[in-house]
Amino acid sequence: MSVRADMLHRPLRDLRISITDRCNFRCVYCMPKEVYGRDYAFLPRRDLLSFEEIDRLARIFAGLGVEKIRLTGGEPLIRRNLEHLVELLAAIPGLDLTLTTNGAALAQKAEALAEAGLGRITVSLDSLDDETFRAMNDVDFPVARVLEGIEAATAAGLPVKVNAVVKRGLNEDSVLAMARHFRGSGHVLRFIEYMDVGSTNGWRLEDVVPAGEIVTAIQSEFPLDPLPPRYPGEVAERFRYRDGAGEIGVIASVTRPFCGACTRARLSAEGSLYTCLFATEGHDLRALLRAGGDDAHVTAAIEDIWRVRADRYSELRSAATRDLPKVEMSYIGG
Numbered sequence: 001m002s003v004r005a006d007m008l009h010r011p012l013r014d015l016r017i018s019i020t021d022r023c024n025f026r027c028v029y030c031m032p033k034e035v036y037g038r039d040y041a042f043l044p045r046r047d048l049l050s051f052e053e054i055d056r057l058a059r060i061f062a063g064l065g066v067e068k069i070r071l072t073g074g075e076p077l078i079r080r081n082l083e084h085l086v087e088l089l090a091a092i093p094g095l096d097l098t099l100t101t102n103g104a105a106l107a108q109k110a111e112a113l114a115e116a117g118l119g120r121i122t123v124s125l126d127s128l129d130d131e132t133f134r135a136m137n138d139v140d141f142p143v144a145r146v147l148e149g150i151e152a153a154t155a156a157g158l159p160v161k162v163n164a165v166v167k168r169g170l171n172e173d174s175v176l177a178m179a180r181h182f183r184g185s186g187h188v189l190r191f192i193e194y195m196d197v198g199s200t201n202g203w204r205l206e207d208v209v210p211a212g213e214i215v216t217a218i219q220s221e222f223p224l225d226p227l228p229p230r231y232p233g234e235v236a237e238r239f240r241y242r243d244g245a246g247e248i249g250v251i252a253s254v255t256r257p258f259c260g261a262c263t264r265a266r267l268s269a270e271g272s273l274y275t276c277l278f279a280t281e282g283h284d285l286r287a288l289l290r291a292g293g294d295d296a297h298v299t300a301a302i303e304d305i306w307r308v309r310a311d312r313y314s315e316l317r318s319a320a321t322r323d324l325p326k327v328e329m330s331y332i333g334g
Contacts, residue, residue: 002065003302006275006309013233013263015061016070017054018332019085021269023075025102026138027126029165029194033138047270051081053289055088057267058095060299064306066265068096070122074269077105083116090117098122100163104141106149114156121153122161127174128181136170150187160187166209167194175209179218183245190236190249195277211252215239218248233261259312266332273302274332276311 003012021043026033049057058069069089076082076099089097099113100122113121125146127133133143153160162182166172175191182189191214194207218224218239227238227247236249237256266274271286283305288298 003306006306008260008310008312010233010261010309011263012061012065012265012306014068014070015058015066015265015267016072016332017058017267018072018074018269019054019076019082020048020074020079022078023073023102024078024104024139025075025141027102027136027165028138028170029136029167043270049267049269049271049286051085051088053271053286054085054267056289056295057271057285057298058089059092060295060302061265062092062095064299064302067094068098071097071099073100075102075104077101077109082109083112086113086116086118090119096120100124101149102137103146103149107145107152110149110152110156110158114153114158118158120159120161122163123150123153124163124165125150125178126164126166127171128177129171129174132171132174136167154186162187162189163192164189165192165194166214168207168209172209172213175214175217176221179222179248183222183241186246188247188249190251192251193254195253205254208254210255211237211250212255214250224248233263257312262311265306268332273305275305275309277332279311279332 005011023031025031026036058066061069071082071085071089073079079085086097086099089095096119097117098120099118101124103123103125106121106123110121123146125133125143126136128143130143133146134140150160150162162178164171164174164178166175178189191211193209193211215224222245223242224239225242227240229238235253236251238247238249240247262276264277266277266279267285268274268282271284271289272282273285274282283301285298285301288301293301
């Protein structure tokens with residue numbers, strides 16, 4: 001069964017599940033240290049969805065047509081016994097199960113995640129220059145350890161994508177170096193425009209490096225050809241190196257919004273369903289679970305939420321949307 005399409009005729013195909021609002025990095029574009037300091041009140045453990053609750057919801061969503069689940073955070077690898085959750089979700093028939101991580105603990109976790117049934121992994125890595133990378137993660141974490149994690153994931157048999165958020169004045173000079181490094185590696189490198197997610201990262205339009213500028217910079221050294229989308233709603237615009245050395249992607253949610261084909265829902269760490277990355281409020285599914293609602297009741301609630309969905313924030317982005325209250329990236333996942 002598939003849930004009926006939303007108000008803009010978009011089906012529900014992808015679910016991103018945040019399993020923790022905590023992170024061991026303090027990236028300046030996501031969890032700036034001046035906000036998420038030592039005294040910041042993260043969610044208490046009892047408020048987080050249990051692995052069994054996540055598994056139950058994932059199966060309900062799969063019954064409604066979801067084909068892909070991405071585990072996110074915060075930083076998902078800091079949640080204890082994550083491999084057990086992966087094992088539970090990997091048992092759902094026909095599901096594409098992926099995970100996004102900052103890579104800090106990947107060298108230690110990659111083999112166990114692969115053995116548990118994880119299908120693919122995405123590593124966030126914003127620069128190969130160690131000084132720049134340490135400045136962006138703001139906890140003085142070395143880039144070499146993230147690269148070790150990528151190598152460990154590859155050795156464990158996990159396909160790897162690498163995502164880089166590009167912010168003007170911080171790391172736009174890293175774009176070509178990253179393209180050179182990952183060309184021919186078998187890893188897909190994707191560059192993401194700096195987005196106005198949440199309210200704490202001080203986003204300004206002038207800090208956005210447009211995807212077109214990124215492609216032009218790479219094209220100046222390595223000729224590229226555009227590739228067609230692999231499936232409806234794919235967020236990345238893809239390009240292949242003309243010499244066959246692999247491909248890159250750009251995610252242009254600011255300069256070339258793709259709301260019209262968005263098939264994604266997001267589940268926060270304590271069980272709120274958000275129908276847009278830029279949503280102003282969520283829908284409490286945890287309360288339904290813990291009040292004893294059966295699967296049919298939860299299914300009906302999700303259907304009712306999705307059918308009236310009309311989100312298209314990135315297409316509407318303007319002075320009128322600037323001051324809307326938005327959920328933070330670290331709470332809802334990317």
